[in-house]
Structures are given as C-alpha cells and as structure tokens.
Amino acid sequence: MPKFLLPANSKKPPRATLMTNFTVRVREKKNADAQIDFVVQQGQMVVPIEVKSGSSGKMQSMWVFLNEKESEYGIRTSLENFAVYDKIKVYPLYAIGNVV
Secondary structure (H helix, E strand, O other), X not given: OOOOXXXXXXXXXXXXXXXOOOOOOXXXXXXXXXXXXXXXXXXXXXXXXXXXXXXXXXXXXXXXXXHHHOOOOEEEEEOOOOEEEOOEEEEEHHHHHHOO
C-alpha cells in the first residue's frame, strides 16, 4: 500500500503524507460528537487538522484528540489570523497550503 498518493506526472512527494494504513478508533460514549476534519503524518508524528468556516469555536474535538493521542500539536485553519493556543497552531485559510 502506498504511503502517499502522487499525481501521475509528479516526481516529488507532498509535504504531508496521506495515511493509507492506519486504524481508526471510534469513541463510543453516549452523545459523543468529537471529530477531526483531517489527520496527516509529518515525519513520525500524526497531526490533527480542524477547518473552521468562521473565526470562532472552542476546538473541543481538537483538545480531545491531542489529549487522547498525546500529540505534540494540532493545526486549526480558519478566517482568523496566525495564532498559537497552547498546543494548537492557527493558520488563516489562505496560508494552509504552506503548512501541509
């Protein structure tokens, strides 16, 4: 199974690896509504990415993922400007292509 997908005419792998061989664990708690939009691999690290359409939100799902998976950091992209909230790096939507 490939570690990443490449366009047919490309010789360079993308910066972030599309994970194709991993296990997903489903939270089965009653009324659990935590979800992460994307998960990418950067080196040996798995990085969760949340995409928000506005500039506000509690990032509750991100915190659950970071705590349960003991991830070093997560990425949020939205309409807000560059920022850092503890272990969450925030990038404006227009700049996310430079990150992953």
